[in-house]
Amino acid sequence: MSALGTILVVSGPSGSGKTTLCRRSTDEGLSRYSISCTTRAPRPGEQDGVDYHFLTMEAFHAKVAAGEFLEYATVHGNCYGTLKSDILDIVRRGETVVMDIDVQGAEQVRGCDDPLIRRCYADVYIHIPSDELEQRLRGRATDAEDVIQLRLRNAAEEDRQMGNYGFVLVSGDREADYSRFKSLLSALAMRTCLR
Template sequence: MHHRTGIILLVSGPSGSGKTTLCRRLADEGEAVYSTSCTTRPAREGEVDGHDYHFLSREDFEKRIAADQFIEHAEVHGNLYGTLKSEVIDHVTAGTDVVMDIDVQGADLVRACPEANIRNALVELFVMPPSEEELRARLTGRGTDAADVIELRMTNAIEEMSHWPKYTYRLISRTREEDYSRFKALLEAERLRISRLTPEA
C-alpha cells in the first residue's frame, strides 16, 4: 500500500478574478484545507480572527520570523503578511491538500522555499479575467469602491497579470461554475501523480 502526500495548490490572480471564491469553495466542500495567512494589519469590519487572517501584533510576527515559522512573509503597505509552516506542512505530510490564496510576491517566495517537501507538493495556478473590460465590470459591480480605488485596482491588476507565465497552469475565468469545475479537475488530476505516492511504513 502507498500513502499520498498532500498538494499545496497555490492560487494567484488579480482582485476580481474570482480566485478567493474558488479557494474558499474548495475548502468549504472539504476538498482541501484553506491556508489562513497572518497579518499585522487591523481586522476590518466583519473579519474573523483565524478565518480571514490570523491577526498578530508586529512584535509577535517578528518573533515568528526570527523562529523561522513562516514559509513566506513580506511587508505590503506598511503591514506584514505571511504563511505559517504550521498551516501547511503538517497537512501535506498527512496527505491532506492545502489551498493557498496568495499574491504574486508571496508566490515568488514560496517557489524559493528551500524545503523539499514544500517544493514537491507545489501546484501553481494563475486565474485570469477573460478581458480587462470584464475585470473592470466585476470591480465596478461590487459597488463598494470609489472610482479612484477602482482605477488603482485596475492598474495593480494589469501589473499582476504580467506574472502569469511564471505559473504552471493558467485558468481564464468564465462563469463561476465553469471555473470551479476546471479548478477541481486540476486538483483531481494532480492527486493521480505517481510521484506523490510513498510506500506505507
C-alpha cells in the first residue's frame, strides 16, 4: 500500500489567521485545502467551489440526512460542513488536506469511527491573545460591531477547547506563524503510521 496523506484539522477563533495559514500552505503546494459547504452568503470576492460550496439551507440539510458530511455545525447562525468523500479522496492519494473548521467540527472529526480518518488525523489550535484578536477583526472591516462582539465572546469559549488539540500554535507575527505551521506539516508527513 502506498503512503496515506494527513488530515490536519486547523481550528481557532475567527480572525486568528487559520484560513490564511491553510490557504498559503495550499498555494505553496504543501497541502490541499478542504472546501467546506456553507449556508452563509458569500463575502465580497468569494467564489463558489473555490472558497466554499455555497448551499441553500434545504440542500445542506438534505446532505446531513444522507450522511454525506464528515462534520457539520452551526456557527454564527450559519451551517458549515465537510464532505467525507472529498477528504478520503485526498488522503488516499497520499496528500495532506488541511481542514479549516471550528471546535465543534473538530470534535466530530476527532470522534469519527472511520478507521482511515482516525489513522490520518491530526489537529492544531491557533490561539491568539484577545487584544490582538480584536485588532485583527476590526482590521478586516468585514463585520458590523455586534458581529465583532459576538466573535470575541465565541473566541473566549473556543479557547476553552484548546486542550483537546494535539498541537497549539500561539499566534503572533504572521510570518513566524506560517514558518511554524510549515514545520508542523513537515513533521506530520514523516509519521510512520501513514506508511
